Amino acid sequence: MEYFHQLIIDNVSRFIDLTEIEKQKYISLLTKVSIKRKAFLMQAGDIAKYEYFITKGCLKVYTLDENGAPHISMFAVEDYWTGDMASFITKEPSSYFIKATEDSELLGISRTNYELLFQEIPKFERFYRILYQRSLISYIRRSNQSISLTAEERYIKFKKKYPHIVNRITQKDLAAYIGITPEFMSKIVTKVNRM
Structure with a gap:
């Protein structure tokens, strides 16, 4: 089994047990996708045709406000799933952009x-139900943090929870995730790093 196939099988196997035949069947249903840094995997207005598992690289998922400013909802790296679940399921146009911040390799499953x-x-x-439940819980927690924590507290939490991501993204993208200006983000990073 290829390394990238083993990654997705390991991810799935955390929640369900698969026979060798089931593993091979699942792998046969996946499409390998390569995407270069700064390229879009999906843009707002597209209908999501795939759900993706990242085997290598980093992507950001974001929307644009009426002024064209990005609001990043997540970063996806190795062993993460990404896509627009709502668009994938409803076949309605997405409001999200998904862009590679590094050269990336993914495995996609079509509708x-x-x-x-x-x-x-x-x-x-069962696997996808658990995946979607965990995604919903993460979204709810992030929404609660954005209204109950200061920007500095949100940054500290992000840094503790995602130490494997924080050094792979730009400070500007981190600011768009935290919900502040890049200038304010710079002040927070400087202050926290002195602590």
């Missing part, structure tokens, strides 16, 4: 293969 997977290996419904 057709996603449905086929549930028919042929029903236990995958």
